[in-house]
Amino acid sequence: MNRKAKLYIDKNFTISEVDKRIYGSFIEHLGRAVYTGIYQPDHPTADENGFRKDVLELIKEIDPPIIRYPGGNFVSGYNWEDGVGPVEARPNRLELAWRTIETNEVGTNEFMQWAEKAGTEVMMAVNLGSRGIDAARNFIEYCNHPGGSYYSDLRKKHGRKEPYNIKTWCLGNEMDGPWQIGHKDATEYGRLARETAKVMKLVDPDIELVVSGSSNRQMKTFAEWEAAVLEESYEYVDYVSLHQYFRNDSNNLANFLAQTDGLNDFINSVAAICDYIKAKKNSNKVINLSFDEWNVWYHSDQADKELEPWTVAPPQLEDIYNFEDALVVGLTLITLLKNADRVKIANQAQLVNVIAPIMTSKNGGAWRQTIFYPYYHASRFGRGTVLDCKIESPQYDCKDFKNVNYLESVVVYNQDQAQITIFAVNRNSEENLNLESKLNGFNDYKVIEHIVLEHEDIKAVNTENDPENVKPHSNGNASLEDDILTAELPKLSWNVIRLSK
Known part of the structure; x- marks a missing residue:
């Protein structure tokens, strides 16, 4: 006997318009993300600039609106000047974050060229680990200033006449972490971030x-870190970052699937800290959140321990994702x-390749991992306004969480497309x-598709030889009659129910 759940949907109750950047991604100079990932001049599909067209096509399916670059831990030891100018003159560097050799064959101009081909904006990071204010102001001048200054004219000399107008920038990466090159305490970092922000916005006030x-x-410093950093930088920055990776070390499926309940609490906690500093400073400014690293990550731990250091583009962090990871x-x-x-x-x-929805073979093709599909569906169909829906669902308890809904759901209304x-x-x-589900305020809609991602084997994966082992189908049975939507959601399934006039 199937269990029952209800979802209450009302057109008049909304949460927010979706900022399309919520579907962003990340490419770091790490492992095979760049070299043999997006870039491989000797690959059969490579275009005239060395970019893999098979990878580009899969990325265009997802349509990520923004991509963070070049790191990550990588950025805290990165000299941006190493990645511009004639490629043959660029240095090989010891990359200390991941203990590899960085050839700098791909740098700022190459990546921006690739981003234009991919149809995405770039979220650029500056090095506040081993460097600071001066390098950041020179870098944004190189990228965004129209011309007539040293670094903007240097960009032109390097073949790019028009500025890139990169509008979203990260002030370093994970500076609270002792593993980070140039790790700082919260007050030290907050002051550096503030002064860097002031200078960068003098160069380009629109960032x-x-x-x-x-x-x-x-x-151990969580919450205290955010409060201290924002105490120093609140009026000069626009977002605070959050990072979260999910693990299933104990092979406890029920607990693994419940971890996103903790994620919701994490988000609320950081928002509350932001609002505390806002109140303390009697400010009218709202600091929003940039969840600029998230995923499942644990499969590759042992494999990475066996890698030899100081090689070029080794296979690091290549998690092979299974069906439960997709959920x-x-x-x-x-x-x-x-x-x-x-x-x-x-x-x-x-x-790509590094804890990624897209995998490549150096001498072969590119394929979609299991986690590709929810990301693709959300990016493609989740643009619009999030409705404030209420769920009634049977619940369960597990190791770390209580009263977990079996049904987890969200509804996005795209008024322009009437979907x-x-x-x-x-x-x-x-x-x-x-x-x-009763649809209040929506008349004359009909179900146009019910997509289901399901698999009998929760450990099932996709490989180059079997790239469609786990893939969605459109055989769901959702139906709508008299504004009442009914659907059977298979056990352990991801569902996308689309309605339109």
Whole structure:
């Protein structure tokens, strides 16, 4: 016997318009993300600039609106000047964050060229680890100033006449982490971020800046870090960053699927800290959130321990994702959308090869991992306004969480296209869920598609030889009659129910 759940949808109750940047991604100079990932001049599909067209096509399917670059831990030891100018004159560097050799064959101009081909904006990071204010002001001058100054004219000399007009910038990365090159305490970093922000906005007043929050919620300095950093920088920055990775070390599926309930609390906690500093400073400014690293990450731990250091583009952090990981990615996207009033930017880390939805073979093809599909569906169908829906669902308890809904769901209404999209996950591993939902304020809609991602084997993966082992189908049975939507959500499934006039 199937369990029952209800979803209450009303056109008049909304959370927020979705900032399209919530579907962003991340490419770091790490592992094979760049070299043999997006860039491989000797590959059969390479274009005239060395970019893999097979990878570009898969990225265009997802349509990420913004991509964070060049790191990550990498950026805290990166000299941006190494990646501009004639490629043959660029230095090989010891890359200390991941203990590899960075050839600098791909740098700022090459990546910006690739981003234009991919149809995406860039979220650029500056080095506040080993460097600081001066390098940041020179870098933004190089990227964004029209001309007539040393660094803008240097950009022109390097072949790019028009400025890139990069409008979203990260002030370093995970500066609270002892592993970070140039790690600082909160007050020290907050002051540096403030002074760097002031200078960067003098060069380009139209940019938005992301200040580094805690590397994860388990950091001993969490909350104190955010408060101290914002105490110093509040009026000069626009977002504070959050990072979160999900693990299933104990192979406890119920607990793994519940972790996004903790994510929701994490988001609310950081928003509360921002609002505390706002009240303390009697400010009218609202600091929003940039969830600029998130994903499942734990499969590659042992493999990375066996890698030899100081090689070029070794296979680092190449998690092979299974079906249950795809459910967690879907649950994460639902949680981010439910918080769209404060989460304006989010970047799934990362995009190609490194803990990524897209994998490549150096001498072969490119394929979609299991986690590709929820990300693709959300990016494609989740543009519009998030509705403030209420869920009635049977619940369960697990190791770390209580009263977890079997049904997790969010609804996005795109008024311009007259479309409603329901994203829903059934966390129940034993039973299907019979979903019933009354649509208030929506007349003359009909179901146009019910997509389901399901698999009998929760450990099933996609490989180069079997790239479609886990893939969605459109055989869901959602129906709408007299404004009452009914649908059967299979056990352990990701569902996308689309309605239109």
